[in-house]
Amino acid sequence: MRLNNILLFLSFILLNISISQAVKCVDYNNPNYYKFINPLYNNRAYCYIKAENASDISDAILYAQSINKGVSIRAGGHSATQFSVLNKTVNIDLSSLKGIEIDVEAQTAVVQAGVQVIELYNATTKYLLATTAGSCPTVGMGVVLGGGSNYFGGKYGYMADNVLEFTVVLEDGSIVKANPKNKYSDLYWALAGSGGGGFGVVVDYKLKLYPIPQYFYKNTIRFDIVNLDKALALLDTYVRSSTEDTREKIYANMYSQLTLKSTNMTPSASITFFYNGPLEEGDVEFRKLLTGFLSCPTTNATCTPLGRVTSMDIQTLKKTFWEVISSMSYDNNPLRQFTKGRFIKKLSKNDVPKSINDIYKYAVTNIINSTSLLKPETLLNINQAIFYHGGKQNQERTGSEDSPLNSFAHRGDEAMWSYTIVAQYNNTENDPLFSGLRKIVNSKLSSFGDKLNNNYPDDEVEDWQTGLYVTKSNYKKLQEIKLKYDSSNYFKFPQSIELPKNKNN
Structure with missing residues (x-):
């Protein structure tokens, strides 16, 4: 029995050493890292990790847990309240994830989290294809999580309405794909419109594209x-x-x-x-x-x-x-x-x-x-x-293949x-x-x-729960999904979805 405990302990030590070697957590004092972050706030992470792929994100999460730190997630860097860089966390930087894979025939695109709106349209409009995105050219793909609205919204719905699938890294480091038809359909519903909510780290988004005319x-x-x-x-x-x-x-x-x-x-x-x-x-x-x-x-x-x-x-x-x-205009000067x-x-x-x-x-x-x-x-x-x-x-979703349900509640x-x-x-x-x-x-x-x-x-x-999610039933459902995928409330940030009251840490 004692031998088994020793072996488990050694395995844990070796795993932590392996994870530490797999990630490069850069000292938080690097001034260039905070150059484009709102200087009205003075949040400073414990350190930051530049992720290049889903495995890097998984390693970063496990590394942060091994040193008893939480994580914060930065992609486009547009968080005016600096929720994307939190004090004493391991900050996972997704800005290097710039991949865009376009399937012209299927009219879809798989877009990584670090892609900006201007970069997305630069890629898709060459094929006279597009979808709804954010209104600011330099905002990152995280805008999907909170809705996403611009010139195309009236005809195609919110950006969150046009996500076909998410690739997500969960609290335990596992990498899953969530769509309306698979076993992670509840996670898909929650991610599409809840503002991130703290369910996991989204690596990429599979988006529906539409044919557009040459001129508007x-x-x-x-x-x-x-x-x-x-x-x-x-x-x-x-x-x-x-x-x-x-x-x-x-x-x-x-x-x-x-x-x-x-x-x-x-x-x-x-x-x-x-x-x-x-x-x-x-x-x-x-x-x-x-x-x-x-x-x-x-x-x-x-x-x-x-x-x-x-x-x-x-x-x-x-x-x-x-x-x-x-x-x-998309000047990114670091103004207060x-x-x-x-x-x-x-x-x-x-x-x-x-x-x-x-x-x-x-x-x-x-x-x-x-x-x-x-x-x-x-x-x-x-x-x-x-x-x-x-x-x-502002039309209600029908729950059909062309109109899958999601958690974005600001309709009508x-x-x-x-x-x-x-x-x-x-x-x-x-x-x-x-x-x-x-x-x-x-x-x-x-x-x-x-x-x-x-x-x-x-x-x-104060009452951000009602302000963001409109009804108690909508928020309650999000809490239940949060409990399922992040029962320890590891992905926690200001105004992230709370665990049900009897489950909060």
Whole structure:
């Protein structure tokens, strides 16, 4: 009996030595590793491991366990709240996993976790194939886990709706594939839409691709921010009065930005319109939206139109999707920043535009024009945006082969739109002023809604369980799956799925 115990102990020692030799855990002090991480947070991992494949991830997990450390997972590095790099953890870096395998005939792609949206479209659009992804070009594939929405969402649904299979490394180091038809179908359901949740480490995603036309219609309406209430009401009315077919083909968002270079400190404001269909149809639909921005009472000869466009020429406006996505700004400067996001039911509510304007007024009065700045800001940006989530995105999943069930709960009329704010600056000395801005933003969030966007985590909200997962039954099911695949709650991070109360450590 004693001999068996000795042999087991020696085996354990040899296994740990083998694992330690298999991984290279780099000292956390390497400054280049934290270069593009939000410096407003000061999390520092125990060490980090650059994974090259699934086996590396498995070894990294087992290594972290052997030294009694938890893990945190970094892929695209877009976590504004720095949930991707946690203190005293072994940080597993997936950014080197850049593989993309496209099956043109089957219209699928297997995409590794470190691939960015811009890299995915660079690969697929060469074959005139694409799928829904994130709206920011440099976000990583982890955006799938929290939904994933952009220009294609209306027609194809969320990115999470288009995952056919996940390759996942579990808490015990095993590597499994989860899809709607195999024995890991519950894990598939949980991963697709729960924001990661802490079930395992996703290595790659098998995505459904769709044939796309060579050119798309894309146009922009610019307007003065003082008319935001009228602009949002027109946008909301246009979408809700459109046919279901039209709502699936369009994409529209309101984007505004306040920077130090803004003329007279007035935020820019615009509505972007995109049509996933024939160019001529897109032109017709855009003109329907534009009509409200250009109309003036016949009795008012001095009326100024609400909005303005640069061009209405289809040949000038038509864009390949690569031109559309690559034209978006994706500077990855390591600015101090905070971000908030909420789903919205109706844009026509007066308190939505009022809150947006109030936030800007506070920023101009108390920061930009303030004499309290301890050090001049050169890169200050405050962006507020409204994103469209209509069409197939807010339709319930049917549970069929073409529409497998998943855990993403923000569907229906309550989630037609979402609001996002990103505030960025570069000087530590001005943290107190921006803390004041954050307080104002927090006080206004209830006017947008109480449903949280998993891809814009809010580390200050209390009832995140309801905000993220909407219903108790949805969250309870996620907890049961968490217990099944991670009974020790090893994959734990802020706002990760909790174990059932009687099972929590």
